[in-house]
Amino acid sequence: MSLRNALLSLLTVEPMTGYDLYKVFESSVGHVWHAPDSQIYPELKRMESEGLITGQDVQWGQRGKKRQYTITNEGIAEFKSWMNTPLEYARTRDPAHLKAAYLEWADPEAAREQMRRHIAHYQSLLKQWQERIDELEQGTNSMLAKRLKSTPRKDWDATIAFKRFTYEGLVSRAEAEIQWAERGLQLIDRLNS
Numbered sequence: 001m002s003l004r005n006a007l008l009s010l011l012t013v014e015p016m017t018g019y020d021l022y023k024v025f026e027s028s029v030g031h032v033w034h035a036p037d038s039q040i041y042p043e044l045k046r047m048e049s050e051g052l053i054t055g056q057d058v059q060w061g062q063r064g065k066k067r068q069y070t071i072t073n074e075g076i077a078e079f080k081s082w083m084n085t086p087l088e089y090a091r092t093r094d095p096a097h098l099k100a101a102y103l104e105w106a107d108p109e110a111a112r113e114q115m116r117r118h119i120a121h122y123q124s125l126l127k128q129w130q131e132r133i134d135e136l137e138q139g140t141n142s143m144l145a146k147r148l149k150s151t152p153r154k155d156w157d158a159t160i161a162f163k164r165f166t167y168e169g170l171v172s173r174a175e176a177e178i179q180w181a182e183r184g185l186q187l188i189d190r191l192n193s
Contacts, residue, residue, distance in 0.1 A: 003043050004052075006033045008079040011053060011071040013147045017060075018044055018067060028143050031129065031170065044069060052078055100184060108192040115188065118181040126174035133167045136160055 006029040010021055021044070022037045035043075044067075047053045052075035060066040071079075096118055103111040135141035144163060151159055 002033055003035050003039060004047060005079055005082045006035070007040065007043060007047065008052065008071060008075050008082075010143075011069060011075065012079065013143065013150060015068050015070040017058065018069070021069070024143055031132065032166065047075070051075075103184075103188070108188055111188045112185060115181040115184040118184075119178050122174040122177040122181070126171060126178070129167045129170045129174065133164060133171070136164050136167070 006025065007021060009029060010016065010024055016024065018037075018041050022040055025035065025040065044053065044055070048055050048069070051072060053069045053071055055067045055069050057065040058068045096114075099114060103114070106114070132141065136144060139145070141163075144160065147159060148156055
């Protein structure tokens with residue numbers, strides 16, 4: 001259901017084609033919910049068949065057509081219901097930490113490489129997420145600008161604050177993962193010296 005609600009959240013801003021949704025998804029909610037286009041397009045069809053969105057063909061280029069989707073009142077109600085229902089947490093699947101629990105089976109250099117890759121991965125995410133915070137602060141985030149156009153002025157501060165709050169949480173998570181992997185490198189060195 002999270003993919004569905006991520007798509008509904010984007011459609012509360014403006015009507016979009018599947019391709020536009022995919023592009024915006026990757027640069028916004030994709031930071032907190034990954035979904036390839038092979039999942040997005042079938043979900044859009046299901047949502048349309050359930051009346052949460054409507055679709056209409058629009059001209060694309062000289063001969064082509066794309067399907068543009070608009071959220072319906074039922075879609076808005078569904079999204080609000082999801083937002084007002086407490087989250088049920090899924091059980092954890094964390095391959096990096098699972099692997100770390102058994103690093104004694106790895107060659108020391110392979111264990112170090114695992115930790116270095118973990119650090120590099122989270123440094124990359126940290127950079128992306130910090131860039132989103134900078135965009136929010138500078139007012140250069142295009143999706144936020146579109147959202148604010150359809151949001152009452154009195155709600156702008158909350159809209160921006162919750163976006164920032166989300167990215168700050170992601171930054172904190174990335175920083176914690178980097179520190180954990182750095183401690184892992186120290187542990188590997190200590191145990192293999």
